[in-house]
Amino acid sequence: MMTLYDCSTAPSPRRARIMLAEKGIAHETVQVDLRNKEQMSESFRAINPHCTVPALHTEDGLLLTDNAAIAAYLEARFPEPPLLGVTPADKAEIASWHWRVEFEGFLAVGEALRNSSPGMVNRALPGPHDYAQIPALAERGLLRTQHFFDMLNQHLANKTYIAANQFSVADITAVVAVDFARIVKIKPTDQHPHLLRWRETMAQRPSFSL
Amino acid sequence: MMTLYDCSTAPSPRRARIMLAEKGIAHETVQVDLRNKEQMSESFRAINPHCTVPALHTEDGLLLTDNAAIAAYLEARFPEPPLLGVTPADKAEIASWHWRVEFEGFLAVGEALRNSSPGMVNRALPGPHDYAQIPALAERGLLRTQHFFDMLNQHLANKTYIAANQFSVADITAVVAVDFARIVKIKPTDQHPHLLRWRETMAQRPSFSL
Numbered sequence: 316m317m318t319l320y321d322c323s324t325a326p327s328p329r330r331a332r333i334m335l336a337e338k339g340i341a342h343e344t345v346q347v348d349l350r351n352k353e354q355m356s357e358s359f360r361a362i363n364p365h366c367t368v369p370a371l372h373t374e375d376g377l378l379l380t381d382n383a384a385i386a387a388y389l390e391a392r393f394p395e396p397p398l399l400g401v402t403p404a405d406k407a408e409i410a411s412w413h414w415r416v417e418f419e420g421f422l423a424v425g426e427a428l429r430n431s432s433p434g435m436v437n438r439a440l441p442g443p444h445d446y447a448q449i450p451a452l453a454e455r456g457l458l459r460t461q462h463f464f465d466m467l468n469q470h471l472a473n474k475t476y477i478a479a480n481q482f483s484v485a486d487i488t489a490v491v492a493v494d495f496a497r498i499v500k501i502k503p504t505d506q507h508p509h510l511l512r513w514r515e516t517m518a519q520r521p522s523f524s525l
Numbered sequence: 526m527m528t529l530y531d532c533s534t535a536p537s538p539r540r541a542r543i544m545l546a547e548k549g550i551a552h553e554t555v556q557v558d559l560r561n562k563e564q565m566s567e568s569f570r571a572i573n574p575h576c577t578v579p580a581l582h583t584e585d586g587l588l589l590t591d592n593a594a595i596a597a598y599l600e601a602r603f604p605e606p607p608l609l610g611v612t613p614a615d616k617a618e619i620a621s622w623h624w625r626v627e628f629e630g631f632l633a634v635g636e637a638l639r640n641s642s643p644g645m646v647n648r649a650l651p652g653p654h655d656y657a658q659i660p661a662l663a664e665r666g667l668l669r670t671q672h673f674f675d676m677l678n679q680h681l682a683n684k685t686y687i688a689a690n691q692f693s694v695a696d697i698t699a700v701v702a703v704d705f706a707r708i709v710k711i712k713p714t715d716q717h718p719h720l721l722r723w724r725e726t727m728a729q730r731p732s733f734s735l
Contacts, residue, residue, distance in 0.1 A: 377614055377617070379617050379621070380621070381621050381624065383620040383621050383623070383624035384617040384618065384620055384621035385617070386620070387609075387610075387613075387616040387617045387619070387620035387621075388613045388614070388616060388617035390616075391612070391613035391616045391617075392613040399597075400597075402601070403597075403598045403601035403602040404587055404598070406597040406598060406600075406601045407587070407589050407594040407595070407597045407598035407601075408594065409597070410593040410594055410596070410597035411589070411590070411591050411593050411594035411597075413593070414591065414593035415591075419652075439665075440669075442629075444669075444672055446665060446668075446669075447661075449659060449661045449662060449665065451657075451659045451661065451662075452659060452661075452662055455649075455656060455659070458656075459650075459654075459656075462654055
């Protein structure tokens, strides 16, 4: 059975967790306590030298250590239900929106958080190098997150799903990004009726309660 | 026949151009003169309201306006030769490295350029919103680009290709990112023998002269 190294309070592993649930893939879950820096421990470093979650360990010993790898792998090995699209046109639309949601949404919230949080001094970017916080970048991250909410609200005006008239990885990453924005005190408001309606529709899927 | 709206001097459309060439897909090319802001003209706006290149117009009237969409579409419609991998494990490794190259390389160079160039005041990010340049972010972009070169050099120590022992979209985006870095005066040096050897191997592919 596959094992997901997860952290129930963190946004990145939530993306992998939802994808596994949506595809109905049996797996074990190991919680890694990021608040107490368990990811830096010797025992976890032996599992994932990158010291990050999500990390997905497959039955045949493969270790996938980011959402790009996990999404590509799960879709190829468990094609049903498809989350990256089936036809060339649908695959294109989903890939495009997934990229926008990741760049304009997920990364923008991360920028706002990492460049302002007292707990993340010198950790303005993930990865092995320390980077100092840039206060102007925290401000810009907040502004970009607002623009992302406005853009997504407008886009969803006549749509049930973000891309290609189907539930996809673009919806998964967008839900996680929108929820993640609470940490920098940004939530959808009355100004975002379409975004709120879409979020409520998504809430009906059991995977989003995980 | 498909039409690629291209600009021979710009890095983003170069990625699409190389992918089309590697797959041997017949297409027409229309040059859009970004230096003279032709992408903002009425006539181009009628083709691509996003005012960006690359834009790929397919025979059946689909318009793909970013590299995420173009790569997903071309791979699905023209699977040979594969550029995103075939097995689940190869797809995962290629997607993971493609994401790293894009985030740690391509975006880092863009960050350094857009936050310092006198021609890009208030254009620190692409897209419809203006964002002021952040000088500290330009500096960080240069540092990240150096780290990217060092990381890639180390990664390529015993490898011909970046991911999954095969030529892939990760190599394409990495070549474009490494060449793009010249604009902020960063080039591989004697400190990057593996990166230089890989770049020379890539130069033997006719697509990289396009």
